[in-house]
Amino acid sequence: MTVTPEILHPSVRLSLGDWPQVDAKALPEADRAVFQLRSGAVEAYAQGRALTDIETTLGVHRGTVLRMVSRGQKPHHDGRLWGFRALVPRARVEPYRRVAAPQVLTHTKAGNAGAFDQLLQRYPRLYQQLRNELTERRVTLRPSGDGSRLYNVKGAIARFHATCRALGLGATDYPFNQKDRAVRSVGRLLLAWLEDDCSLALRASGARFKPSSALRHTERAALRAYDTVEFDAHKLDLRLKVLLERDPLGGEHVVEMERIWLLAIIDVATRCVLGWHLSLSRECNRFDAIETMKRALLPMHRPELTLPGLQLLPTGGFVTQTFEQTTYACWRQIRLDNARAHLATTSLDVVCETLGCTADFGPAYQPDDRPFVERFFGTMTTTLARRLPGGIDPANLKLAVKRLRDPKDSLQLLVTAQELEELLAMTIWNYHGTPHAGLGGLTPLEAMHQQLAGIRTEPISLRRLHPILRKHPQLLHDPVLCRVRGNLARGERAHISYLHVRYTSDQLTRRPSLLGEHLRVHVDPTDLRTVLATTADGEILDPLLASGAWRTERHSQWLRQAFYKAKRQRELNFAMGEDPIEAFLHLRKREATKRKRAANDVARVQHERVRQIKNTRTHDPVSDSTSIGNSLPEVLAAQLPIGPVKPRKLRIEPGQVY
Known part of the structure; x- marks a missing residue:
């Protein structure tokens, strides 16, 4: 050579x-x-x-x-x-390649080394058919004693011989001119493929295996805080109740609601939970995904515990509450799955454009591609959900079904959504102060402290949210174009309409030049009392206030849409001047005893009201996603007229009777 x-x-x-x-x-x-x-x-x-x-x-x-x-x-x-x-002597660096034609061996077995590989090279169709026998699990691998054994090989050999005949191979051609008709060669080849490819062997055995992308920790896992985060949603296996009302004797009238969703963002390097959100809807949507990202960016405060027996660890805490420099800090890369809420245009715009990070969408049906957030959900399930009276253990489904069918099963022992949120906040607080095996015995907060202080490594430089987005979180959502309507001749001042409700402000009424123009309206789905509007030139106007009863009480976009949907379907007898939220809540309470979805609607309204009470008492920017620099009372007071109010002459058109 x-x-x-x-x-x-x-x-x-x-x-x-x-x-x-x-x-x-x-x-x-x-x-x-x-x-x-x-x-x-x-x-x-x-x-x-x-x-x-x-x-x-x-x-x-x-x-x-x-x-x-x-x-x-x-x-x-x-x-x-x-x-x-x-x-090393006798080491083969290249496989044996047969050149000579195979011999006819009807009585002996020796002398045709490499003939089977030669056949597969001549007919690639045979090679692909044998590979499909394993990938499509027609031939399976099962444990047998201390080793493994192939099953359904006879069927694979019969299909192999049928394909050989279809290719024109006769009795005088290989493999039909051999004593064993290449039966042993087929079995050896299938077993050799399984021994060389671990993922193929696990697929043939029906075992669940981790994809190769989940094992590339040295390539994909972030070694620096706020470099890579993982985001996902998890449906809690937990029975919850809704408190409808209390009777004068102190008794509770409760109904059971559907299970809810927990959305979380976790930092890969430190295992810190940057933000989380409880969704009481039937399925998660893009607004829930953006709300979780918003909570991960805005500052958090110490939770207030009202349930007896709960205690916060002194070593625990939240990331932005413990380290002020992490407030409004953005990450470089976020790992997501292929859920529709994540693939929505609004979610992608927030992830890629507004926050300036890259999105890594893993393969479908592969939770191990996001192992850290999935492991966190497992911790929440074992330490919180299954320890509650309404916890459902998949290992004991028969017991859970028996409890559901038991007429004596009391709903009084179950927790409400408000109690679950308080328990979840306490659990995450204590989770941050508990030593983590994946961090070498450090707590997540201690690992974050080492990253920020530069202990044993260089200190990290954080990339923060733009100041405009800090002041106006509504800008995280995609805008909606709304036309400014009004008529100076009729005395109708400038306003816009969004979801059947008028919005206006003192500044907008003094800008008649905007009549007929389109404003870019940014809406916070958790609070529709105010919206933020910008002109075509990019000017940010004062917050526009809703009219009527929709201005007084905090409500979400879902609540308003559900109210007007019920009104269109003639389910509501709503009169002018009546509180629309109370009317909708009264309707859903009547239906909650028969429909769990109605019970979820009642729980969502109650959850929004509890959040408004906490927001009014603590002014928590995390729960108050409508924070726009001024509180709502200040905005209202700034737009009230100052000085004596002059009466205006009422104009009655001819022919009209009032």
């Missing part, structure tokens, strides 16, 4: 540092002597010694040296070079 010296010149190509090593002591004595002689000659060649000198001093022919170097430079099937492994 001739090798070009220029290709294997030691100063250019040959680098023995990349060659896998071999323990010569493990070889037999005769093979060890040959291996050491070959390795010494190759090392001398790599150091720049001439082939004539090597042949004279070591006694290794120059052709053998070049052949050994060429063998060591060939790629191994494990992804590395053959290296010194190619210098």
